Amino acid sequence: MKICIVGLDDYPQLAKLKNAKYVGGESVQHVLLARAWRELGHDVSMIVHDHGQGRVTEVDGIRAVAPYARDEGIPVLRFVHPRLTGMLSAMREIDADVYYQSPAGVATGITAWFCRRHGKRFILRIASDLACIPGKQLIRFWRDRKIYEYGLRRADLVVAQSEQQRTLLEQNYGVKSEVLDMAVEMPSGPQPDKDxxxxxxxxxxxxxxxxxxxxxxxxxxxxxxxxxxxxxxxxxxxxxxxxxxxxxxxxxxxxxxxxxxxxxxxxxxxxxxxxxxxxxxxxxxxxxxxxxxxxxxxxxxxxxxxxxxxxxxxxxxxxxxxxxxxxxxxxxxxxxxxxxxxxxxxxxxFGATHIASRNLEMLAARDTPQVLRYGTSG
The missing domain is CATH 3.40.50.2000 (Glycogen Phosphorylase B;)
Known part of the structure; x- marks a missing residue:
């Protein structure tokens, strides 16, 4: 199966850039899942910001496509170009079977629209309780919140982190979700002193x-x-x-x-x-x-x-x-x-391979005929 993770902030984590100023928890999760899906034999791509690495790079067998830099474009106008046009172009170029996205934001709505338009499957992961509460999302503009809510209601699978999130999504949006644990990287090597x-x-x-x-x-x-x-x-x-x-x-x-x-x-x-x-x-x-x-x-x-x-x-x-x-x-x-x-x-x-497999199994349960066509019903 071809899987694409839409995580614009992920490249510093994927490439292990030592000078990265910001690495969020979602980027950690995305890279753990990307590597786990790769180990399971899937073709994995990620859509990321351009940090000067070039439009298309490969890191540890994972393809990273960078349609634009974080601050590229003219304020206000850059919502359309390069951001909207760049993301849609990258998703078409990757042509994945499944697109996985988090956290809450404009990218949620763009990914959902693309998947509906082109017959792809969309997994949305909820990253915070605030993402489940109208008006409380950490999204600056009203327009962007509405685009997020459009995507939330059109995901093929919404993965919540807790029963609390599942309840909030049902109460506030009428959206059904599945609760799935997060992945963690197992430590290796000798343990240092507790200082x-x-x-x-x-x-x-x-x-x-x-x-x-x-x-x-x-x-x-x-x-x-x-x-x-x-x-x-x-x-x-x-x-x-x-x-x-x-x-x-x-x-x-x-x-x-x-x-x-x-x-x-x-x-x-x-x-x-x-x-x-x-x-x-x-x-x-x-x-x-x-x-x-x-x-x-x-x-x-x-x-x-x-x-x-x-x-x-x-x-x-x-x-x-x-x-x-x-x-x-x-x-x-x-x-x-x-x-x-x-x-x-x-x-x-919380093993990464287990969590990666469960995402696809849950998606298969939501739409068995479509996923069977890709040979991942398990």
Whole structure:
């Protein structure tokens, strides 16, 4: 089968560019799936931004087609050219059987329209609870939200990350979806010493609430915190504000953006992983922590997974979060017991090849005659 992943931000992750300023969780998922589908014998392509690599490149047996650069074109007019025309041209050039896209945005609607127009299959993955709530999506313009909603309602398969997302999609859009776990890359090599007490990893933006890490560092001066992450495009001022505030805290380290190829070692060095968001989808970072035996302390708990499977601590407020950090750091036996449980769960549930196969199996169940024609009914 020919599969195309529409992930414009994915090239730095695919090519392992060390100077990448921004790598999001969806790019991590896309590249894990691309490699898994390739290993399963499929012909895999990706539509990405042009970072100077050329229109068509191949990385590890995966074809990357770059129709335009992120800032190419004249503002306002570039919505049509090069963005709309470039994406449609790239999709026609690739001529895949299945197109896979996330996160919520204009690309959702464009991909859905192309697939309907040309008889292709479309898998849409929901990346955040906000994508399921009208008007709450992290999409700037009303026009773009409507284009996203057009695509959401026309996907052949919508893959949600949690039962919460499935319920929201049904209630708010009348869209049925399937819940499927995310993929995680299994760690390899010797494990380093645990020299980070509490690790926080994400892109620095308000919805992730990194300022809470600063407050925890003030309250717990004996705990060593590491706040790792770069700025989103256009959010440099916010990034600088956070780093300036962090500079006065001797127990808080801010290494900036860490390449994905190196961030795994950082997780392995941590005793606890901290998430301060109030709303998420299913964070890649939870899986990166659990697969290395690191408990998660967070406000957000997808489908109460942390609480029900005892994979860390779900905090009710800042005081509770601080108390949980102190308690878990002070009890090596309990922390290691939670970590072992988390590692076993992650290894059993989140292998990339399994998740890649399940996407196609779910699509086959939605439209058996079409998928049988491509020989992937399993």
């Amino acid at each position: 980070i007490d509490v690790l926080w990893v994400s892109n620095l933006r308000p919805v992730k609430r990194p300022e809470i890490v600063l407050e925890l560092a003030r309250r717990l001066p004996k705990v060593r915190f590491t706040l790792a992450g770069g700025a989103l495009p256009g959010a440099d001022d916010y990034y600088r504000t956070v780093l300036e505030a962090a500079s006065s805290l001797p127990n808080l380290s801010c290494p900036g953006a860490v390449p994905y190829t190196e961030v795994g070692a950082m997780f392995s060095r941590a005793r606890l992983f901290l998430n301060t968001s109030q709303i998420e989808g299913f964070p890649n970072t939870f899986l990166q922590a659990w697969v290395r035996g690191v408990p998660v302390v967070a406000f957000f708990d997808p489908d109460s997974l942390i609480k029900q499977r005892q994979l860390g601590h779900t905090a009710t407020d800042l005081e509770d979060m601080a108390s949980a950090i102190v308690r878990l750091l002070g009890d090596d036996v309990e922390r290691q017991r939670i970590g072992e449980r988390a590692r076993a769960y992650a290894i059993a549930q």
